[in-house]
Amino acid sequence: MRITTKGVFILFLIFFSIQVVSAELLLGQTKSLYNLGDEFEISIKISPNTYVSNFLIAKLICSGHEIELYKSPHSVMAGEEKEIIISTNLDNFLTSGVEGDCFIKLEYGGEEVSSQKFEVTGIIRVTLSIQGILFSPGQIVNVHGQAEKANGELLKGFVEVSTPGIESSLIGPVTEGEFDFNFTISENAPSGSYTMTARAYEKDAFEEVLNEGEATSIIRIKQIxxxxxxxxxxxxxxxxxxxxxxxxxxxxxxxxxxxxxxxxxxxxxxxxxxxxxxxxxxxxxxxxxxxxxxxxxxxxxxxxxxxxxxxxxxEELMDLSFTLENNTLIVENIGNIPYNGPVEISIGGINEIKDIGDLAVEESKKFKLLAPDGEYKVEVGEGSQKQDLGTTFLTGKAISVQDIGSSLFGNSFVILIGLILILIIALIVVYIYKRISRKRALLGTSHSPLKKMDQTIAGAQKDTKQDSSMIDKGEKQESAIVSLKLKNILDLNKNSEATKSIDSALWKAKEAGAKIYSDSDYRIMIFAPVLTKQKDNSLKAILTARSIERILNSHNRRHPVKIKYGIGVNSGTLIVESKEGKFKF
CATH class of the missing domain: 2.60.40.1930 (Macroglobulin (MG2) domain)
Incomplete structure (x- = not known):
């Protein structure tokens, strides 16, 4: 009986088919999720119908990557059942960081079988809790949180809390899935909102990170x-x-x-x-x-x-303004210091130089312009600056500039009458004073009812008694007296600005060489040749009175507390003596 080649081939295929299906492979159950570093174990049962001897190969397949877990030869008799346990750790050595959906693929005796899918991950779930949201520089912040691996196990590892922007970073332990600690915000931490990140992680025996996760929270730092x-x-x-x-x-x-x-x-x-x-x-x-x-x-x-x-x-500013009203030139001090100097007034090209004198701030002076009848161009100047005031019609015999006068006696008729009355009162006071002084001299003593007032421009008034000794060698001298009556002296004594202005006014008399005496609400200034070294003191007294009036009027324009006053000037004969630096009369 001949066996053809074709028959042999068919018998071989039948025999091989029996071998393939003769080895039954059974895989045990796996967990649905594993964290990196977890222990992995799976049971495999081989139950062939015929004798099988071959390599059993187990592969871990994750996201297209194949990792051979197991390879070993096994021989199993027909009808027997053999169980193999594969146990390993899913660490970095094995997985090389491969994560995702995975399954086990078995190969044995030409047969393949796959397990159910499971997940391999390195995730740690982290929660972060901060007591408060708004903090000041230098304030202590409490940080608390939990960390749990994806497989449900509580983390035993570390946590790193960092806040970029304020140079804050620290590392602490995580025990039984909990971490809790405090840190202090830097004193010079910039203000604003910052993201605080808590990164929890787990390491293997080689100090390599296996699993990690993080959580964030917002903190704000106040601006101080x-x-x-x-x-x-x-x-x-x-x-x-x-x-x-x-x-x-x-x-x-x-x-x-x-x-x-x-x-x-x-x-x-x-x-x-x-x-x-x-x-x-x-x-x-x-x-x-x-x-x-x-x-x-x-x-x-x-x-x-x-x-x-x-x-x-x-800075100091010395400046004047000029206004031409018909034939009157008004010069006003618009600087911030008294103006003391000449001005040049040109009428039709003819120049006149007038001395303004001591013109206080905001004070004005008037000049009358005279010239033969006709239209004239008027120019004024101070120093190198000249100003064209236009043309005006002038009358007169010749070109000249006349001082209309100060405001001391020309402000109003009522003020003039008041000054005359004050002058009369001052004369009466001086007359009574002289009589009392003469009587005391006859009795061998001389007590002045007035108090000498030596003061500085910044000091308060300071009264001293007149020396009580008699005049030994007196002489008659033509003298002048300026009498200042302060009508609201009680109110003025309570106001520092008023007393400063009065002191400044009286200082003008002091500069002129006068002796100043105070009696109640009167201030009497005596101008005698023995004091001023000047024979005729009438003009000096009048000029001093004008200066005093300007200062007091300037105060009244600037301040709410007004100085109510009267002022008068008189001249006459006094018996005076200056001995050892002391003045007696």
Missing amino acids: IKEIDIALNDQSVSPKEELTYNVLLYDQARERAEADVSITVYKPNGEVLERKIVKAGETNTVHLEYNSPPGYWGIEARIDDLETKKEFLV
Whole structure:
């Protein structure tokens, strides 16, 4: 009987088919999820129908990557059942960081079988809790949280908490899935919102990270103003200009801050020019009038408990304004210091030089312009500056400029009458004083009812008693007396500005060489040749009275507390003596 080649081949195929299906493979159950580093175990049962001897190969397949877990030869008799346990750790050595959906693929005796799918992950679920959201520099922050691996196990590892932007980073332990610790915000941490990140992780025996996860939270740091400054555009300014300044605020990180700031501007005498609220960082100005007093002014900025003060110099300004009204030239001091100098007045090209004298701030003086009948061009000048006032019709015999007079006796008829009455009262006082002095001299003593008042321009009035000794060698001298009556002396004594103005006025008499005496609300100034070294003192007394009036009137224009006064001038004969630096009369 012949067996053909074709028959042999068919028998071989039948035999091979019996071998393939003869080995039954059974895989045990796996968990649905594993974390990296977890122990992995699976049971395999081989139950062939015929004798099988071959390699059993187990592969871990994750996201297209194949990792051979097991390869070993096994021989199993027909009808027997053999169980193999594959146990390993899903660490970095095995998985090389491969994660995702995985399954086990078995190969044995030409048969393949796959397990159910399971997940391999390195995820740790982290929650972060912070007590509070708004913090100040230097404040302690409590950080608390939990960390759990994806497989449900509580983490035993580490947590790193970092806050980029404020240079804060620390590492702490995670025990039984919990972490809790405090840290202090830096004193110079910039203000703003920051993201705090808590990164929890687990390491293997080789200090390589297996599993990790993170959570974030937002914290805000307050802006605390630590420094205040004032930036001036210049250290000195003319009264006709504006001073520009900026208020600068700096926080704990030396960064610019914005806020409302209280500003106070002080004059040189300490009087407040203005108070207002400004925005830090914005440009502001101090508006100066043309008559703003010269000297060092102050700008004070304040916010909360911080304050700063800067000084700037208001320069002296000597300036005049000229107004032509018909044939009258009005000269006004629009500077911030008394004007003392000449002015040039040109009428039709003919120049006249007039001495303005001591013209106080905001005070004016009038001149009458005279010329033969006709239209004349009028120009005025001070120094190198000239001003054309136009043309006006003038009358007169010749070109000249006449001083209309000061305001001492020409302000109003009522004031003139008042001054005359005060002068009469002053004369009566002087007459009574002389009689009393003469009587005391006859009795061998001389007590003056007036108190000598030696004062400085900045000091308060200081009374001293007249020396009681007799006049030994007196002589008659033509003298002048200026009498000043302060009608509201009680109110004036309570006001520092008023007393300063009175002191300034009386200082004019002191500069002229007069002796000043005080009696109640009277201030009597004596001008004698033995004091002034000048034979005729009448004009000196009148000029002094005018200066006093200008100072007091200037005070009344500027301040709410008015000085009510009367002033008079008289001349006559006094018996005087100056001995050992003491003046007696």
